[in-house]
Amino acid sequence: MPTIPVIRTARSIVTILKPEDFELVHFYFNLNADHLRPWDPIRDADFYSLIRCRGRVAGEWEAFQQERALHFYALNHSRTEVLGRCSFSNIVRGPFQACHLGYSIGDKYQGQGLMTEILEGAIKYVFETVKLHRIMANYIPRNKGSGRVLEKLGFEREGKARSYLKIAGVWEDHVLTSKINPDD
Numbered sequence: 001m002p003t004i005p006v007i008r009t010a011r012s013i014v015t016i017l018k019p020e021d022f023e024l025v026h027f028y029f030n031l032n033a034d035h036l037r038p039w040d041p042i043r044d045a046d047f048y049s050l051i052r053c054r055g056r057v058a059g060e061w062e063a064f065q066q067e068r069a070l071h072f073y074a075l076n077h078s079r080t081e082v083l084g085r086c087s088f089s090n091i092v093r094g095p096f097q098a099c100h101l102g103y104s105i106g107d108k109y110q111g112q113g114l115m116t117e118i119l120e121g122a123i124k125y126v127f128e129t130v131k132l133h134r135i136m137a138n139y140i141p142r143n144k145g146s147g148r149v150l151e152k153l154g155f156e157r158e159g160k161a162r163s164y165l166k167i168a169g170v171w172e173d174h175v176l177t178s179k180i181n182p183d184d
Helices: 019-031 033-039 050-065 114-130 144-152
Strands: 006-008 013-016 070-075 082-092 098-105 134-139 156-167 170-180
Touching: 006 114, 013 050, 013 114, 019 033, 019 050, 019 070, 019 082, 050 070, 070 114, 082 114, 098 114, 114 134, 114 144, 134 144, 134 156
Parallel strands: 098 134
Antiparallel strands: 006 013, 013 070, 070 082, 082 098, 134 170, 156 170
């Protein structure tokens, strides 16, 4: 089993949660449901239940153990609250050595530079420890905040995908970006 990463930033601890930590995830998603709704697929009511959150965190733990994905949660320093999250999913090895990045920040923490701080630590881990070559991140053009975060982090625009993902019940175009490991 891989070692659980613990990435310390000025305002958070970024780590992989164990299945028994599911209540933190449950609280985060329920507290931020309205805030995240415009940027997420349509979620059924069951998505926010304790049982589904428990299953989701258990699945994320299994994906971490199998080195298929890294679902990081940024916690406050006392580890009592999820501030935001980021996932490096669809990890592909072989000649590709890449993954997709997704992220969200709690409503009360947006606009404070916290997501950039969290992602800086997580990206450094993915490049230096996991040794991936490429991270791809896509965002809806009207999500200006997400675009600014990626630009600050050094992601480069690669194009636009029409009707890319069904978000909040609507097929949305996405701006395609990527960041290459500077050590490669």
